[in-house]
Amino acid sequence: MKFFVDTAETADIRELAATGLVDGVTTNPSLIAKSGRDIIEVTKEICDIVEGPVSAEVTATEADEMIVQGKKLVKIADNIAVKVPLTWDGLRACKALSDDGHMVNVTLCFTASQALLAAKAGATFISPFIGRLDDIGLDGMELIADIRQIYDNYGYETEILAASIRTVNHIRDAAKIGADVATMPPSVMKLLSKHPLTDAGLAAFMADWAKTGQAF
Incomplete structure (x- = not known):
């Protein structure tokens, strides 16, 4: 599974990219507004930090x-993926841009039927919003599973980009189902390494090491 960072904060992107675990970045108008920076300027800086796709959304x-x-x-930059909404106009734009050889990320997907349309329009990525479905009492993972089955049935190359991720369980479950990409806030990416037993084990090891009186 590829890991994308969902943010326009370049300091966070640089920190995570240094680990070698970041495969790309997703942004949207809300994240750009939160950064307080010009969309062209901040997007160019992000593209300079990561080699993988950087989704920049039309308005x-x-x-x-x-x-x-x-x-x-x-x-x-060459690694820009144009992000368009899953509307009829967005699908028309997706078709035109993908026909010109550009990467396109179709966002705000909430049904498998929408995802099928995006694949037929030539989308590079489809972004189903897991968390927002969970918020209204639906199961976002069912959508991931449905899209995976449909794409596999017909050999569509559009990558499933699990979005609106809120928890580490979202990432685990999406990976088990077969999502190609997970895009997540920096805070959630960092939580992937956390477990209380890891912390407790490390603390015990360090305490025992201190008792030896040795030093490297």
Whole structure:
């Protein structure tokens, strides 16, 4: 499974990228607004930090303008994936941009039928929102499983990018089902390494080592 970081905070991206565990980055208008920076400037800096795909989202709602914005975004760097919403206009933009050879991430997916449309439109990535489905009492993992089955049935190459991830269990379950990518906040990525028994074991080892009086 590939790990993407869902943030526009470049300091966090640099810290995590240094571990070699980051395969890409996803951003959206809300994350850009939170960073307080110009979208072109911050996106270019992110593209310089990571070699993998960096999703940058259009802000238009009509297909023609999405295509114009997408073509502007891909000029930032070769690793830009244009992010478009899963609307009819978004699908039209996806088709046009993917036909031109650009990576496209179709976002705000909440049904397997939507995911099927995105794959047929040539999406590089489909972003089903796990957490938001869980918020309304549905099971986001069922959506991941349904999309995986449909894509495998027909050999679609669109990668399933599990998004709206809130917990480490989301990542584990999505990996078990076969999601290709998980995009997560920096805080959740760091939690993947945490376990109380790991902490307790390390504390015991260090205490025993201290008793030896030795030093490297």
